[in-house]
Amino acid sequence: MCEVEMRATAGQEGLAAMGYGWRGSIGLVVATSDLTVEMDFHALKPDGVAVYAARVPLPETSEYEEKLRAYKGMAEAAPAAAMLLSDARPDIIIFCCTAGSVLNGIESDREIIHAIEAKTGIKTITASTALVEQLKWLRITRIDLLTPFTTEFSPRVEEFLCGNVPGLQITNRRDLGIVGGLPKCMVPPSTIYAEAKQLASTSSQALLIACTSFQVLPVREALERDLGKPILSGNTAMMWLACRYLGIGMQQAGTQAPERGSKRESATRR
C-alpha cells in the first residue's frame, strides 16, 4: 500500500466515527409507490451525507382522471409527511415527484415548496425545481424529453419546463404511456436505454428523462457516453441541487456537471 492510500484510509476511518450526516442531511418525501428514488439517493449520496425518507400516499390506479386526483391528494398530504421528516432535522427537504410538482402550471413547485416550508421551516425543493435549475445552470435550451407518462399528461411537463427555463425548446418527445406508479418503477433500465437512444435527436444539447420512479441510474453513464450528451434525470438533478444548497461538492456520476466531459462541452459549446 502506498503512502497516499494509507493516509486516505486513515482519514476515512476518522470520518466514519463521526457518525452519519456530519456534512449534511437530506429528507425525502416519497410517493408510497416509488421504489426507486430512495434507493437512488442512498446510492448517490456523498460521504458524510445522510438521507431520510417519509412516505406520502399516492393510491395506485391505472385510470388517468383518478391518477390526477391522486397526484393532487399527494401534494396536499406532503406537508404532513414533511413534518415527520422534520423530527429527524434534515437540512433540506425534497418533494420527490416530478408529475406531482408540474401538475398546476408553471408555479406548481412553488406552491408545494411554500406549503412544506411554512409547516416545517426547512428549505424545500421539488423534482421539477431541480430539473429547471439544472437546465438553467448548464445553459441548455434544446432537449429531447423521455417520460413514462401518457401523452395526455406530458404536455404539463413541457409547459412547466418551457415556462421556467427561458428559451427552452423540446426537440423530440416520447411518452411510454404508463399511468400506474409501480409499473413506472418496473420498466427495465435496458428499455429506458433503448427508448432514449431511439429518441435522441442530433440537434439536442441534452436528453432529459423525467420521473423519480424511473430506473435511469443503471444506464445513465452508458447513455451519456453513447449519445455524447448529458442525460438529465429527476433523481440526479435533485441530488445535485440539494448538494448545491448544502454547499457540498459531488464526485458521483452525473451529479457534478462540470467534471463530466460531455456536459461541460454542451454547456460551453453554446
Next chain:
Amino acid sequence: MYGWRGSLGLIVPSSDRTSEMDFHTLKPEGVAVYVSRVPLQETTDAQEKLVVLRRMDEHIPDAAQQLTDVKPDLIVFSCTTGSFLRGQGTDDQIVAEIREVAGVEAITTSTALVESIRSLGCRKIDLLTPYNVEIGRMAADFLSQGVDGLVIAHQHHMGIVGGLAKCKVPPSRVYADAKEVASCSSDALVISCTGLQSVQIIDTLERDLGRPVITSNTASLWLAMRRLGIVEHYTGKGCLLGSLRCVK
C-alpha cells in the same frame, strides 16, 4: 433492478437518524430498503416519554399501510423501546398488527435482540443503552425474560430521554461507554437502541473486548436476512452479521 433479491420495509420513529442509514449502509447487494415513519414526539421529560412512546404505537398500522405498495418481503418495526414497552409479548402484538394491515411477515427490534442472543448462545451479557434508568431496566427485563437463563452482568444507561439526542451521541462515546460497562465474565455486549450510532465502531469494539457486540440494528438486519434466506459474507460488521455466512 432494485430489490431483485429481496426487499425490506422499515418502520422508523420520526426522529430516528440512524436505523435507515445503518440498513442502507449494510444491505446486501440486490436487497432494497423502503422507509415509513411513525410520529415520535420529541420530549426531554421522562414521564412524558412513556406517553409519547405509547402514542407512537397507534400509528404503526398507518405506517405499515404506507409500505404495502412497495410490496416488501418483510417489514421491520425498527424501534427497540417501542417493541418492549409493554413487557413480554409487546413485539408479538406489533408483528400481528403489521401482518394484519400489510399482509406480509414482520419482525421487531426487540425480537431480533432476543433471537440474536439465543443464536450466539450467550448466557451472560452486559447491556449498554442510551435510555434513562427506568426504561433501561425494562430493556434488561425484556431480554432476561425472553432468553432462558440469561444473566445481565453489568448494565449502564446513559440517561438520555430525547430521541434526537440519542442519535447525536458520537460513536466514539458509545465506544468509551461500552468499554466501561463490559465485565470480564460476560459472553457478549448488547447495545440497545436503533437510534444509537454504533455500527461505525462495532468491529474495533469487538476486537478490544474480545467478544461479540450485538446492536439493535445489526440484530434486526441479521434476523431480517435469516427470514429472507439471504446469506451475505459480512466482514468488520460484527460477529453476529458475520455469522450469516454459516447459517443454513
